[in-house]
Amino acid sequence: MATDPQYIRNFSIIAHIDHGKSTLSDRILELTGTVAKRDMTDQLLDSMDIERERGITIKSQAVRVMYTASDGHEYQFNLIDTPGHVDFTYEVSRSLAACEGAVLVVDATQGVEAQTVANAMMAMNANLEIIPLINKIDLPSADPERVKGEIEDGLAILADDAILASGKTGEGVPDLLEAVVTMVPAPEGDANAPLRALIFDSYFDPYRGVVALVRVVDGSIKKGDEVRLVNAGTEILVEEVGARHPAEIALPELSVGEVGYLVTGLKDVSQVRVGDTITTSKGGVTEPLPGYREAKPMVYTGLFPIESDQYEDLKEALEKLSLNDPALIWEPETSHALGFGFRVGFLGLLHMEVIKERLEREFGLDLIATAPSVEYHVFMTNGEVISLHSPQDMPDPSKIDHVEEPYLKATIMIPPDYVGAVMDLTVSHRGTFKTMNYLSTTTVEQIWEIPSSELILDYFDQLKSRTKGYASLDYEFDGYKPGALQKLDILLSGKPVDALSFIVHKDKAYDRGRVLCEKLKGIIPQQMFEVPIQAAVGGRVLARQTVRAKRKDVLAKCYGGDISRKRKLLEKQKAGKKRMKAIGNVEVPQEAFMAILKVDE
Amino acid sequence: MPHDPYKALYIHLPFCKHRCAYCDFATQAISADSPAIDEYIEGLVMDIRRKAKEGELAHIETVYLGGGTPSYIGQKRLSSLLYALGVSMDLTPEVECSMEANPESLTPELIRDVYALGVNRLSIGVQSFDDGLLKTLDRIHDSARAEEAVRAALERFENVSIDLMCGIPGQTPDMFLADLQKAADLGVTHVSVYPLTIEDHTPFRRMVDSGELEDVNEEHEALMMGMAPNVLGAAGFHRYEVASYAKDGYECRHNKAYWTGVPYLGLGASAVTMTQNESRRMRVQDGQVVDDLDRRQMCAEDLMMKMRMCAGVSEEEVREAALLLPDVLEVFRGLVRDHLVKRENGRYTPTLGGWLLGNELYGRIYELAP
Numbered sequence: 001m002a003t004d005p006q007y008i009r010n011f012s013i014i015a016h017i018d019h020g021k022s023t024l025s026d027r028i029l030e031l032t033g034t035v036a037k038r039d040m041t042d043q044l045l046d047s048m049d050i051e052r053e054r055g056i057t058i059k060s061q062a063v064r065v066m067y068t069a070s071d072g073h074e075y076q077f078n079l080i081d082t083p084g085h086v087d088f089t090y091e092v093s094r095s096l097a098a099c100e101g102a103v104l105v106v107d108a109t110q111g112v113e114a115q116t117v118a119n120a121m122m123a124m125n126a127n128l129e130i131i132p133l134i135n136k137i138d139l140p141s142a143d144p145e146r147v148k149g150e151i152e153d154g155l156a157i158l159a160d161d162a163i164l165a166s167g168k169t170g171e172g173v174p175d176l177l178e179a180v181v182t183m184v185p186a187p188e189g190d191a192n193a194p195l196r197a198l199i200f201d202s203y204f205d206p207y208r209g210v211v212a213l214v215r216v217v218d219g220s221i222k223k224g225d226e227v228r229l230v231n232a233g234t235e236i237l238v239e240e241v242g243a244r245h246p247a248e249i250a251l252p253e254l255s256v257g258e259v260g261y262l263v264t265g266l267k268d269v270s271q272v273r274v275g276d277t278i279t280t281s282k283g284g285v286t287e288p289l290p291g292y293r294e295a296k297p298m299v300y301t302g303l304f305p306i307e308s309d310q311y312e313d314l315k316e317a318l319e320k321l322s323l324n325d326p327a328l329i330w331e332p333e334t335s336h337a338l339g340f341g342f343r344v345g346f347l348g349l350l351h352m353e354v355i356k357e358r359l360e361r362e363f364g365l366d367l368i369a370t371a372p373s374v375e376y377h378v379f380m381t382n383g384e385v386i387s388l389h390s391p392q393d394m395p396d397p398s399k400i401d402h403v404e405e406p407y408l409k410a411t412i413m414i415p416p417d418y419v420g421a422v423m424d425l426t427v428s429h430r431g432t433f434k435t436m437n438y439l440s441t442t443t444v445e446q447i448w449e450i451p452s453s454e455l456i457l458d459y460f461d462q463l464k465s466r467t468k469g470y471a472s473l474d475y476e477f478d479g480y481k482p483g484a485l486q487k488l489d490i491l492l493s494g495k496p497v498d499a500l501s502f503i504v505h506k507d508k509a510y511d512r513g514r515v516l517c518e519k520l521k522g523i524i525p526q527q528m529f530e531v532p533i534q535a536a537v538g539g540r541v542l543a544r545q546t547v548r549a550k551r552k553d554v555l556a557k558c559y560g561g562d563i564s565r566k567r568k569l570l571e572k573q574k575a576g577k578k579r580m581k582a583i584g585n586v587e588v589p590q591e592a593f594m595a596i597l598k599v600d601e
Numbered sequence: 602m603p604h605d606p607y608k609a610l611y612i613h614l615p616f617c618k619h620r621c622a623y624c625d626f627a628t629q630a631i632s633a634d635s636p637a638i639d640e641y642i643e644g645l646v647m648d649i650r651r652k653a654k655e656g657e658l659a660h661i662e663t664v665y666l667g668g669g670t671p672s673y674i675g676q677k678r679l680s681s682l683l684y685a686l687g688v689s690m691d692l693t694p695e696v697e698c699s700m701e702a703n704p705e706s707l708t709p710e711l712i713r714d715v716y717a718l719g720v721n722r723l724s725i726g727v728q729s730f731d732d733g734l735l736k737t738l739d740r741i742h743d744s745a746r747a748e749e750a751v752r753a754a755l756e757r758f759e760n761v762s763i764d765l766m767c768g769i770p771g772q773t774p775d776m777f778l779a780d781l782q783k784a785a786d787l788g789v790t791h792v793s794v795y796p797l798t799i800e801d802h803t804p805f806r807r808m809v810d811s812g813e814l815e816d817v818n819e820e821h822e823a824l825m826m827g828m829a830p831n832v833l834g835a836a837g838f839h840r841y842e843v844a845s846y847a848k849d850g851y852e853c854r855h856n857k858a859y860w861t862g863v864p865y866l867g868l869g870a871s872a873v874t875m876t877q878n879e880s881r882r883m884r885v886q887d888g889q890v891v892d893d894l895d896r897r898q899m900c901a902e903d904l905m906m907k908m909r910m911c912a913g914v915s916e917e918e919v920r921e922a923a924l925l926l927p928d929v930l931e932v933f934r935g936l937v938r939d940h941l942v943k944r945e946n947g948r949y950t951p952t953l954g955g956w957l958l959g960n961e962l963y964g965r966i967y968e969l970a971p
Contacts (some may be wrong), residue, residue: 528939528958551823552957557795557844558909559667559859560611561627561873564884564891567902570967573960 002220002255003076006186010215010259011131012080012095014119015105016472020135023167024105024176025063025081031173032065032077034245062098062201062213062259064243069181077180078215078243078259080200093122094200094275097289098215098259101129101184103176104157108134108142108164111443112150113472114413120155131179132162138169146442154439187257195219195227197254197262197278198289204323208239210266214278215259217289222253226281230288234271235281239263272323297345298406298477299352299456300389302333302370302499303359304341306581306590310365311340317363318342321355328355333390337499337583338368343389349456368581370499370593374452377404377480392498394487397538403485403503406452409434409478416444418467425466429454430505449478453503488513488542490520491534492586499593513542519595524588526550531586602883604876606660609858610690612645612682613869615669618706622739622808625800627871628669641869642678646685648868653689657866661690663855664698666720672702676714683718692719697854699724699762704742704750712757722760722853724793725750730783731776734769738797739804751787760851762791767829768822769797770815777825778832785836790851793844794829796822823957830953842910843956860910862903900925901970905963908942913950926969936965 015021065077102123151159165172201213240263242250277288333343346352376388431450490500513535531547615628699722730744808814838846884892936942941955
């Protein structure tokens with residue numbers, strides 16, 4: 001029994017990080033009786049531990065809510081919760097393609113921030129109806145009038161009728177529900193046309209295989225249907241369809257305009273790519289749905305298991321994670337220092353941290369991550385061009401004509417007081433100033449061109465600290481440009497450690513090398529012999545430090561009661577060793593590989 | 602569990618006049634006339650009587666009264682404690698009975714009393730004969746008092762040990778040399794040399810963290826610990842453990858029990874008892890099991906503890922251990938290769954470097970059966 005599309009509303013909620021999107025979603029579930037109040041846990045839709053702990057949304061979620069509007073009709077709302085961090089812009093774009101409308105949430109105290117702009121742009125480009133909502137009006141410092149002005153000036157969205165709401169108290173949420181009914185268009189689609197459904201997210205369920213979240217654009221889909229993925233060409237026998245409330249409830253079918261889940265029964269994770277189109281095996285469409293763009297990794301890092309016997313486990317874990325995450329790409333990498341591992345590409349630093357944490361937590365792996373890098377283009381003298389993901393693959397300098405590095409167009413929003421501080425910081429990160437606009441008396445927008453490699457270093461942390469947390473940042477890829485780039489090697493006991501190499505601008509090589517040697521001296525514990533640490537470009541040593549040999553390391557008193565204490569100490573020593581990697585005969589702690597990140601302290 | 606007989610008895614007396622700033626031992630600063638001390642001694646007497654009745658004191662060969670500062674609790678209490686001990690076990694002259702003392706409370710009267718009641722070895726917490734360093738260490742005696750106490754002890758006792766510390770902030774190698782020389786000149790039979798360690802949760806730790814006190818200089822300590830064997834060696838001492846030097850016949854038998862896997866009984870607050878049989882070893886402290894080792898762990902621990910001593914372990918012991926710990930030969934080979942241990946005359950013994958890098962040396966053996 002198909003729901004009449006005129007009673008379906010598909011929408012998502014978009015916001016800058018921390019503007020209260022997930023809490024607002026919770027209130028909608030509660031107010032529509034989808035979830036009883038006693039069953040509410042905070043941020044219900046953030047199901048991963050990491051999501052709740054960090055207060056961020058990583059995975060998209062779709063939940064179906066039934067709402068009886070003031071016009072007396074019952075409506076089917078499909079609410080799609082989207083990630084809010086700049087790293088996950090791509091996931092937002094997939095979710096938006098499944099909607100007709102978007103609620104744009106803006107914090108009543110913070111106002112419009114960089115990702116508010118970026119997300120609103122994406123929603124406009126996807127031709128979504130936008131409902132502006134000013135959240136957290138219960139806060140004493142809330143200033144909805146100023147924020148309305150920012151929405152109108154900065155985003156060109158009429159905000160007179162913006163909904164004033166509080167996800168915390170629930171105020172304004174009934175107005176929002178009515179606005180969804182009246183403002184968001186009903187889905188259009190042909191119930192009799194061949195099936196077309198968009199996969200906007202998917203996950204691996206250990207009992208049922210790959211589950212896809214889909215939006216039916218044309219036709220309908222039911223259990224037992226034989227369907228095909230247009231891009232991948234994979235044939236699927238549909239095992240179950242249904243909707244999430246947010247618990248999954250099986251349904252006879254998903255009809256035109258509806259959003260729900262689909263159990264594919266597939267075990268091979270790489271066969272169901274997010275963004276693909278589902279159609280019927282016989283008589284289906286050949287053209288996939290538009291509005292899907294490939295995610296391109298911005299940051300690369302080497303991930304190596306500390307215990308080499310965890311290599312296969314790491315591979316399996318990456319396979320599982322990349323099912324849900326088409327942006328996660330990886331290839332085997334071998335390091336002399338760290339053994340067998342993988343070069344993994346991420347959307348950004350947060351994405352990288354989250355994945356590393358999930359690998360360690362959910363899969364029980366002990367990992368070493370090498371310093372993040374970007375994709376360089378190396379133009380060889382023989383005309384060949386190499387895409388370089390890992391510094392250790394840098395060819396011999398004599399064979400290189402020039403190197404190009406990726407640049408970003410960065411949009412930074414700050415109160416006017418911090419204009420100078422941001423200028424200083426960004427110039428020191430090789431940024432080129434483009435333009436500056438006053439969005440309001442309290443918000444300035446600066447546009448910069450900055451090398452990606454500088455941004456992934458520590459730029460965002462520094463930007464936050466130099467602006468007392470006021471700055472917000474958004475960026476997009478802006479092409480490749482040549483730069484005077486060199487590979488800097490770190491040598492321990494005279495031997496280069498490939499996993500510690502990185503690519504650096506010529507003007508910064510000396511400073512980075514010197515600071516890094518100092519840092520490593522503090523990180524590498526004293527060994528039984530002297531360990532010289534050197535930074536070198538080509539054969540030229542730029543800096544040197546020495547970790548002196550350990551002379552004395554003993555608990556002198558060891559009588560009756562001291563023996564148990566001694567055992568504990570040795571147990572700790574053993575555990576400490578486990579977190580280290582033996583490189584040659586030098587024990588190197590994990591932090592050493594990340595030290596390169598934090599050289600500007 | 603059925604267990605091998607205890608051969609060593611430790612009695613803990615956790616009372617001091619003053620807690621020194623570097624100290625992290627189980628002790629408390631308390632007034633000497635506090636009834637709490639009387640109660641504690643009474644409890645110990647009851648424990649001793651009960652253990653005697655249970656037959657646990659029948660094979661005791663060494664007794665050690667440690668602290669805290671046993672000399673601080675006074676003649677009367679020590680007398681009742683030692684009297685209870687004397688009627689509870691066979692406290693013959695063959696039993697080594699040590700007592701710790703601090704210079705300020707070690708009076709000639711106390712010396713005569715404890716001697717009469719069976720104590721035959723005194724261990725005096727001198728730490729240094731330099732007034733400035735004693736002040737730095739927050740000790741409450743001065744060098745004159747220390748010398749006086751040692752001389753008084755030697756009038757009645759043949760076997761007197763003193764503790765010396767090295768690596769004290771402000772201590773030069775020359776100053777330490779003078780301390781070693783003084784110990785030798787006074788005619789003591791045993792010297793323990795400890796490097797100062799900054800322990801957590803002590804005033805010293807806070808002072809080092811705040812920059813008020815200079816941190817221990819490991820190089821300095823290593824240098825001074827290296828001086829002791831030469832200076833004391835010239836005066837007729839030999840080193841038998843990493844921190845222990847004795848004249849012939851005066852090695853501390855009680856301490857050697859700890860290093861050779863001999864079962865011991867501990868009485869009093871925080872004292873550790875080691876109970877064992879052939880296949881299991883347990884350590885219990887304040888009613889809690891703190892270690893519970895199986896046969897393999899016992900074997901590794903015995904090897905590790907023996908490597909604290911100059912005698913080390915014999916090749917035969919290592920071969921025997923290999924039955925339980927197949928990797929033991931490989932580990933000992935590695936220790937020899939890295940010059941932490943030398944192998945000669947059928948024994949593995951620690952090198953000077955191995956002693957200084959004890960945690961590395963012991964750690965590798967420990968890891969055979971952690």
